[in-house]
Amino acid sequence: xxxxxxxxxxxxxxxxxxxxxxxxxxxxxxxxxxxxxxxxxxxxxxxxxxxxxxxxxxxxxxxxxxxxxxxxxxxxxxxxxxxxxxxxxxxxxxxxxxxxxxxxxxxxxxxxxx
Amino acid sequence: xxxxxxxxxxxxxxxxxxxxxxxxxxxxxxxxxxxxxxxxxxxxxxxxxxxxxxxxxxxxxxxxxxxxxxxxxxxxxxxxxxxxxxxxxxxxxxxxxxxxxxxxxxxxxxxxxxx
Numbered sequence: 001x002x003x004x005x006x007x008x009x010x011x012x013x014x015x016x017x018x019x020x021x022x023x024x025x026x027x028x029x030x031x032x033x034x035x036x037x038x039x040x041x042x043x044x045x046x047x048x049x050x051x052x053x054x055x056x057x058x059x060x061x062x063x064x065x066x067x068x069x070x071x072x073x074x075x076x077x078x079x080x081x082x083x084x085x086x087x088x089x090x091x092x093x094x095x096x097x098x099x100x101x102x103x104x105x106x107x108x109x110x111x112x113x114x
Numbered sequence: 115x116x117x118x119x120x121x122x123x124x125x126x127x128x129x130x131x132x133x134x135x136x137x138x139x140x141x142x143x144x145x146x147x148x149x150x151x152x153x154x155x156x157x158x159x160x161x162x163x164x165x166x167x168x169x170x171x172x173x174x175x176x177x178x179x180x181x182x183x184x185x186x187x188x189x190x191x192x193x194x195x196x197x198x199x200x201x202x203x204x205x206x207x208x209x210x211x212x213x214x215x216x217x218x219x220x221x222x223x224x225x226x227x228x229x
Contacts, residue, residue, distance in 0.1 A: 004157070035219070042118075042203060043158070043219035056216040090157055102148065103217065105157030 002027065004093050004106035012112045018079040021109045025072050025093030031055075032074040033103060034066060037088040046089075049074050050096055078111075086113045117141045118206050120220035129229050133191040137204030137220055140185065144206040148217070149178060149189045152201045161202075162189070194227045201225075 005024045013019050025032050033056075034046040045058035049068035068074045072093075078085055088110050092103035119138045127133045135149075145166040150158035164171040164178045164187065171178050177190045191198055204220040 033216070042120075042221040043205075043217075045216055045218065048216060058216070092157075102160045102163065104160065105150075107155070107157045 004091055004104055006089075006091050006106040006109050008109060009107065010110050010112075012114065013081050014114050015081055015083060017081050018077065019081060019111060021076045021078075021089055021091075021111075023074045023076070023091030023093075023106060025074070025091075026104055029093035029095055029104070030072055031094045031096035031103075032068055032072060033092045033094075034074070034076050035090045035092065036060075037090060037108070038086075043090065046076070081113045083113050086111060116221070117144075118204055118218050118220040120202075120204055120223045122223050123221070124224040124226070126226045126228060127194050129196055129227055130193045133189075133194045133198065133225055133227065135189040135191075135202050135204075135223050135225065137187045137189075138185060139187075139206050141206070141208060141218075142185070143208045144218075146207045147178070147180060147187055148205045149176075150203045150205060150219075151198075152203060152222070158203055191225075194225075196227045196229050199225055199227045 007022045031050045033048040035043040037043050048056040052068045063079045066076045088108045090108045092105045094101045094103045117140050148163040149161040152158040162173050162176045162178050164180050180187045201222040201224050203222045205217040207217050
């Protein structure tokens with residue numbers, strides 16, 4: 001079974017631009033979560049989508065948004081990029097049929113904002 | 115304020131010895147905990163989990179211990195192998211009525227296993 005895939009793997013943008021990242025979950029997984037990883041901060045939860053609806057949201061500004069399609073694929077958008085948005089963005093999927101579940105992570109998209 | 119803390123940014127151990135990675139949490143509503151391992155240029159890989167109704171869970175060389183009263187968990191790797199060299203993240207989830215996959219991660223501990 002194919003794992004979680006994320007595209008693109010690397011991205012360079014300039015301040016003020018916007019960016020869209022894509023995530024394809026493991027087949028059959030209905031929950032997709034997004035995380036931001038910066039040095040020393042660990043993984044910070046952005047949001048989670050389940051059945052095309054945002055189910056949970058972390059403490060990030062409204063410039064960060066996402067959506068999920070009917071095939072469970074998800075996109076994350078960041079508008080008006082700032083230098084501090086440079087990070088590794090990780091997507092994770094799970095079946096979400098129970099509370100004792102594991103998330104499976106993709107390789108991440110490394111975003112550099114200049 | 116970090117709800118999940120990993121106070122040791124790095125740890126070095128000799129091959130064949132025990133590695134002990136520690137994690138402390140502040141939120142008493144956390145009821146499910148996981149450990150992930152991350153290599154450079156890859157996403158985190160699930161290692162082992164533990165529910166708050168248990169105090170120990172074992173899977174091969176990996177054992178996780180949970181001390182709820184101290185709000186502390188630890189991951190033991192025995193014996194340590196060079197391939198275990200990676201960053202280890204502790205993660206926790208709060209009990210709630212929904213099935214939300216909102217995990218809180220610690221900042222990670224870099225483990226180096228020396229041959």
